[in-house]
Amino acid sequence: MKLHYQLHGSGTPLVILHGLFGTLENWGSQIKALSEHFQVVAVDLRNHGRSPHAERTDYEVMAEDVISLLDDLGLDCVNLMGHSMGGKVAMQLALNHPERLKKLIVVDISPVIYPHHHxxxxxxxxxxxxxxxxxxxxxxxxxxxxxxxxxxxxxxxxxxxxxxxxxxxxxxxxxxxxxEYKHISAAPSGSPFSGKTLFIKGANSDYIQAEHRNAILALFPQATYKVIQDAGHWPHAEKPAIFTQLVIKFLAD
Incomplete structure (x- = not known):
């Protein structure tokens, strides 16, 4: 699976993954802002955007798609950020290939099974x-x-x-x-990722809940979190300046 992607900026690589029904274009303003500090690799996941279509859509294969892209680009170790479904892909990649990540950012999603709500x-x-x-x-x-x-x-x-x-x-x-929706609703699984992880939640969104805390810490024991006020499920688009600041600070620390 050869994923469609775009490269912007220079520096430490930051790979960005979109959510369900989305494309890399959903990250437009963040790509522009973050590419001033990092080499941004914006990706269309399989069955989305301009990437190829395939029958199978689960987190194991989507994570391997991204690994294949990193291999093709010659990127051994990157920062990784994903929103919603893309956040689950990012979590699965971290669990399967921790050696390929510096830091992980998960935007408004938890490593849990969600009921069908689409x-x-x-x-x-x-x-x-x-x-x-x-x-x-x-x-x-x-x-x-x-x-x-x-x-x-x-x-x-x-x-x-x-x-x-x-x-x-x-x-x-x-x-x-x-x-394949049942697989998209599923939770990532694997051995815990010991690297630094940031969960960013929109205050008005119910995708990350207090009862998810144990599930998060079981897989990501170094996880911290930030809540963006007056934002919902798309905090990167709803409060772009605040979001950008959080990402830069976390990756720079």
Missing amino acids: QDVLTGLFSIDLEQIKSRTQADQQLSTYIEEPGVRAFLLKNLYKDDNKQFQWRMNLATLSQ
Whole structure:
């Protein structure tokens, strides 16, 4: 699996992984800010963005995809940061290959099993008639029946593109992501990662909860955490300046 990626800046490598239904472009403002301090490697995970599609989507294979990319780039040891699903990929990589990491940053996700909470999203995405829509506005109108929040719809519809026949298609492998959702909901597992780890939580998000503390410390005994006030599940986009400062300080210490 040859993942699509972008390189920005110079210095110590910082690999960044996006969440479910996302792409590396979701990290745009952070890539710009962080590339002033690090060599940023922004990655599209399998079945997302411009990376290849495959039937299997679980954390073991997604972590190995990233390792293969590091090998191809000649990067022996990096800092690694992942958001949501990408945070679980990052955790699994740390558990499987601790020697490849300097430090780990996990954004608004815990190493636990989550109940299925994307059914409305999946139903809404499958409801869009790609053969009939002529614009993103029409797609947005169809999706609004299932998803009320305009920002969430805009995030999801970034996956739409027009092929050579001017037909709308999904960049993400929607069918496989739906079929493999149980693996995406699963928890990473393995021997504890003894390296320094930072969990960043949006104060208004419920993805990281107090009852997850034991699960976090069992796998990441050196974990610390920071809470960004007035932010939800996307603190890197909602409070970008504060987020950037936290990342730079943690990686510099």
